[in-house]
Amino acid sequence: MTAKKGEWLEFTVPSEWQGQTIESLLKMTWGAPKKWLHQLRMEKGVKLNGQMVSWQTPLHPNDRLQLWLYKPEQTDIQPNYRELEILWEDEHLLVINKEPGVDVHPTDPQQTDTLANAVTLYLQTEGIFTKARHIHRLDRDTSGAILFAKHALAGAILDRMLEQRQIKRTYVALVHGILKKKSGTIEAPIGRDRHHPTRRRVSQTGMAAVTHYRVLDTYHKEQTSLVELTLDTGRTHQIRVHMSYIGHPLVGDVLYGGSLGQWSRQALHALKLTFPHPFTREPITCIAPCRDGWFPGALWQ
Structure with missing residues (x-):
């Protein structure tokens, strides 16, 4: 169970984390990148039950593990409104049904009509000022499901999952x-x-x-x-x-x-996106309806 609290994300420790230390959870279970871990340590971005503790502290069920995941980040992407068809969302990730004729991200800072511009604004309305991280791409004129990460840790885990072919498209x-x-x-x-x-x-x-x-x-x-x-x-x-x-x-x-x-x-x-959740490993399947007449809708309903 997670809860966003400002720039921090709080995890209620489940029984399966029993006996793990904070460090083993971050390094071994989640596979967080070394550079990101070093930065998190330097910025004192970890708390347990509201207190700064050693990363060697063992976790117990119902402990509250707090991570500074929504640290504001500088970005060249300007927030801009576009209506988004959201297929799946939680505190870590966002799956959108992209319409055709829209670029996923700008090719120069002046471009403001891309999906990344719209996701940036959407995240800001949720109080999240991190970069909009697309995990994979779709061509401008290709429609369908596309995955975004809401923070750097989710982005790093999902990038690795994509490399390991755990994300099926x-x-x-x-x-x-x-x-x-x-x-x-x-x-x-x-x-x-x-x-x-x-x-x-x-x-x-x-x-x-x-x-x-x-x-x-x-x-x-x-x-x-x-x-x-x-x-x-x-x-x-x-x-x-x-x-x-x-x-x-x-x-x-x-x-x-x-x-x-x-x-x-x-x-x-891009009709279907299937992947395990980066933190809970829950299987997620997203079906993206195609709004064009060439595709028979009976195949996805």
Whole structure:
């Protein structure tokens, strides 16, 4: 059980922490980064039952462990209002259903219309003046679930979980053509396209990239297929590059060989986000409704 108290977050110690010290909880159980731990120690950012104590102090059930997690941080991101569709939230993290046509974060300090600007303002209305930390990214024209951390410790733990593939992301896309195989794996390295500033391409000198796909439905009249995709890696434009590479570019993705048709963006949506909670290990699953007409809503309802 946790409770935000100003810039501090108070944990009521559960029975499973019995016998652990403050230091072992921070280092071993949560895997907090050394640099962050050093800063926390220097700033006297830990209390037990309202008192400064040694980090070697053992924890007992119902103790109140207080951590200075919401220390105000400087940021170049200006707070700006945008309506947010929140899928899941607690004192540590925030999952948002991103709409298409919105950048996740600014490319320069003057840009104020991104998701990070809106999250910054939202956190400030909660009395939180930390940086808005996105754990992963979505392209500007890709919609769906995206995860933010509300403080540096949650951000560090979630970053590590992403590296260890504990955060699972499931996408759906509408692609050109009828796929011959109902499921498969695309394993092809991705690198920059030296002839184009933003495009990526399959390249033997690129970084390893693995995409798994499964056909959900086929539309023979339109000559398109609805596919589910999961990633073992997180390369820039990975799904778009890989599907184009096998001859099935995304509908609307003109950068990689798709045609617009009636859609003004690539038909790609981050449908599901599944991960263990960074502190409680509770399994969390978020389903992000797709608001575009290309995606049949019956699949997520």
